[in-house]
Amino acid sequence: MNAIEQLLNHPDVRTTPLSDGLKIRNPATGDTLAYVRTTSVPQLNHIIAKAQTAQTEWAAKSALERADILWCWYRLMKENKENLARLMTMEQGKSLAESLGEIDYAAGFIRWFAEEARRIDGDILTSLKPTQKLMVIKQPVGVTAAITPWNFPAAMITRKAAPALAAGCAIIVKPASQTPLSAYAQAVLAYRAGIPQDLFAVVNGKAADISNTFTQNPIIRKISFTGSTEVGIQIFRNSAEHIKKLSLELGGNAPLLVFDDADLDKAVEGTMLSKFRNSGQTCVCTNRVYVQAGVYNEFCRRLAVQAGRLKLGNGLDKGVQQGPLIDADAVAKVEAYIADALEKGAQCLTGGRRSPLGGTFFEPTVLSGATADMLLAREEIFGPLCPVFKFESEAEAVAQANRTEAGLAAYLFTRDTARQWRVAEALEYGMVGINTGIISNEVAPFGGIKMSGLGREGSKYGINEYLELKYLCLDIG
Numbered sequence: 001m002n003a004i005e006q007l008l009n010h011p012d013v014r015t016t017p018l019s020d021g022l023k024i025r026n027p028a029t030g031d032t033l034a035y036v037r038t039t040s041v042p043q044l045n046h047i048i049a050k051a052q053t054a055q056t057e058w059a060a061k062s063a064l065e066r067a068d069i070l071w072c073w074y075r076l077m078k079e080n081k082e083n084l085a086r087l088m089t090m091e092q093g094k095s096l097a098e099s100l101g102e103i104d105y106a107a108g109f110i111r112w113f114a115e116e117a118r119r120i121d122g123d124i125l126t127s128l129k130p131t132q133k134l135m136v137i138k139q140p141v142g143v144t145a146a147i148t149p150w151n152f153p154a155a156m157i158t159r160k161a162a163p164a165l166a167a168g169c170a171i172i173v174k175p176a177s178q179t180p181l182s183a184y185a186q187a188v189l190a191y192r193a194g195i196p197q198d199l200f201a202v203v204n205g206k207a208a209d210i211s212n213t214f215t216q217n218p219i220i221r222k223i224s225f226t227g228s229t230e231v232g233i234q235i236f237r238n239s240a241e242h243i244k245k246l247s248l249e250l251g252g253n254a255p256l257l258v259f260d261d262a263d264l265d266k267a268v269e270g271t272m273l274s275k276f277r278n279s280g281q282t283c284v285c286t287n288r289v290y291v292q293a294g295v296y297n298e299f300c301r302r303l304a305v306q307a308g309r310l311k312l313g314n315g316l317d318k319g320v321q322q323g324p325l326i327d328a329d330a331v332a333k334v335e336a337y338i339a340d341a342l343e344k345g346a347q348c349l350t351g352g353r354r355s356p357l358g359g360t361f362f363e364p365t366v367l368s369g370a371t372a373d374m375l376l377a378r379e380e381i382f383g384p385l386c387p388v389f390k391f392e393s394e395a396e397a398v399a400q401a402n403r404t405e406a407g408l409a410a411y412l413f414t415r416d417t418a419r420q421w422r423v424a425e426a427l428e429y430g431m432v433g434i435n436t437g438i439i440s441n442e443v444a445p446f447g448g449i450k451m452s453g454l455g456r457e458g459s460k461y462g463i464n465e466y467l468e469l470k471y472l473c474l475d476i477g
Contacts (some may be wrong), residue, residue, distance in 0.1 A: 063118045092182075
């Protein structure tokens with residue numbers, strides 16, 4: 001509870017029961033961590049109205065003023081890194097090592113966009129008339145909203161809030177109901193840094209009510225959502241009436257291709273990092289591993305050995321690499337995929353069952369003999385289950401990899417430089433890792449194509465999602 005006591009000095013968070021609150025539990029132990037007050041629709045509309053006033057005042061500040069405040073927020077995040085990470089592990093379940101890495105990742109977005117705040121430059125266009133000057137300026141879109149997931153409860157907030165604030169926008173954040181404490185902790189630090197509370201608000205409650213309010217309230221001009229494709233479609237549909245700007249980072253079904261000429265040690269290491277990070281609960285996790293026939297058996301053997309060595313347990317315990325799954329539904333989903341695959345001819349090389357630790361702990365699992373008719377070939381797994389498919393030719397591998405509506409992330413391992421370019425360009429995904437299983441950072445644009453969403457987050461491109469272009473035609477004759 002130390003992290004909560006030090007960081008959660010927020011009026012919406014209590015350590016005693018609230019009649020209108022959410023109970024936040026530790027998925028590793030089942031202990032109650034805190035209670036979080038929910039926000040009614042009338043309260044939310046009032047918060048949105050106050051954000052509109054705060055946004056006007058914030059946009060009037062110079063870029064340097066906004067940048068300095070964001071830099072202060074970044075430094076507070078780094079100074080409180082240990083407690084922020086412990087809090088995240090307590091409410092989300094991932095290992096402390098992964099939580100520490102996520103806090104660095106989250107803080108990186110604040111630093112990056114603090115720098116980008118001073119680079120929101122326009123253009124002078126070549127005029128068609130000698131008496132006219134043509135200019136393009138960029139202005140903040142206004143009041144924005146963010147809906148974030150439970151699997152990265154810190155980074156998914158700063159990846160949205162930092163560019164919004166840097167651009168001169170207000171932002172209202174709805175974190176996942178399983179992991180709101182990290183959101184409140186970051187908000188408290190933001191307020192200490194000088195970000196007005198009305199400008200950066202955290203709300204909780206029934207997801208449908210809050211989402212519908214975001215889409216229907218005309219003051220909200222932009223929504224950034226990370227979550228399922230089904231919910232993203234609903235937000236897209238409901239936002240049409242007011243023509244809102246949208247950033248949608250939706251479901252993935254990431255393939256990882258290993259060719260005969262790959263460095264197998266590197267390929268196994270990359271697969272382990274991509275597949276089993278956060279117990280397989282990330283949108284860019286490898287979902288399907290395709291391995292060329294010449295190295296298939298050896299790759300499967302090495303991968304099973306490495307997966308079998310992962311240490312499960314409470315993420316706060318020393319040496320733990322895998323925490324619990326987020327809830328019982330997640331466990332049941334993984335079990336259903338395994339049962340379907342085994343019935344259709346797959347072989348379990350390691351894992352395949354609930355851990356003796358109980359609760360929602362599940363053993364890291366590797367299946368060989370995976371085929372296209374299995375459910376796990378078509379649907380996002382979101383758990384520590386790694387199916388391995390065999391392929392013969394490059395063309396076959398690319399065709400299998402692209403046989404999905406999703407288009408978020410993909411990975412490939414090969415020493416052949418020409419193949420690296422050829423396959424990377426042929427894969428229908430917004431991001432491709434080549435000889436690496438980790439691709440996310442604040443410098444590169446994050447986002448997908450096809451049914452995996454719209455827009456990009458992070459990088460120099462990410463701040464443009466919070467800006468509008470305005471063309472000025474000045475007659476000086």
